[in-house]
Amino acid sequence: TQLLEQSPQFLSIQEGENLTVYCNSSSVFSSLQWYRQEPGEGPVLLVTVVTGGEVKKLKRLTFQFGDARKDSSLHITAAQPGDTGLYLCAGGRGAQKLVFGQGTRLTINP
Amino acid sequence: DAMVIQNPRYQVTQFGKPVTLSCSQTLNHNVMYWYQQKSSQAPKLLFHYYDKDFNNEADTPDNFQSRRPNTSFCFLDIRSPGLGDAAMYLCATSSSQLSGGYTFGSGTRLTVV
Numbered sequence: 001t002q003l004l005e006q007s008p009q010f011l012s013i014q015e016g017e018n019l020t021v022y023c024n025s026s027s028v029f030s031s032l033q034w035y036r037q038e039p040g041e042g043p044v045l046l047v048t049v050v051t052g053g054e055v056k057k058l059k060r061l062t063f064q065f066g067d068a069r070k071d072s073s074l075h076i077t078a079a080q081p082g083d084t085g086l087y088l089c090a091g092g093r094g095a096q097k098l099v100f101g102q103g104t105r106l107t108i109n110p
Numbered sequence: 111d112a113m114v115i116q117n118p119r120y121q122v123t124q125f126g127k128p129v130t131l132s133c134s135q136t137l138n139h140n141v142m143y144w145y146q147q148k149s150s151q152a153p154k155l156l157f158h159y160y161d162k163d164f165n166n167e168a169d170t171p172d173n174f175q176s177r178r179p180n181t182s183f184c185f186l187d188i189r190s191p192g193l194g195d196a197a198m199y200l201c202a203t204s205s206s207q208l209s210g211g212y213t214f215g216s217g218t219r220l221t222v223v
Binding site: 040041042044088090098101 | 114116151152153155202212213214216
């Protein structure tokens, strides 16, 4: 059972365009994290959100945690080729374990 | 810099030949995890250690074992690798509260021939 569903699974857009990636669940999470993974490397933490409705910005990236803490979104403004990678959302449910979504593979074409 | 280091980066092993992957950390995190990631898929948790307490996932095959001799090191042993075990193996660490997220190593790409 996939507790976290990411959409879209694949996205290819032109440099300069905006995009949004979604992470949805029927479960409530105490925290939600977004990671970016480049080929041949481990995932790197981008942000953690813990409060329902919370919005965090990281340069051109905007992360939002849903009010009910069941979903999240990642919005990228003016995408650049350096944004290319696999974006993973992960939800924390107490204890020490994160549940990962299946990822969104993003390609930004010059 | 504090980090998580996995060795080797690439490992080729023969079908059925035992192999050990290693992970070390300088973060002094008390939780260490091993994940298996196959191409274009989400990382799949195999097991984790909370300090010395070992926690196995219900669907982790018996073929996979782990050791954590001290806070800094954790090993993944694959007793009899099959072709289906070819994957990227990721080690990660966290503090017990998870608020700082996971810190991942760069992974070990395992090929089984």
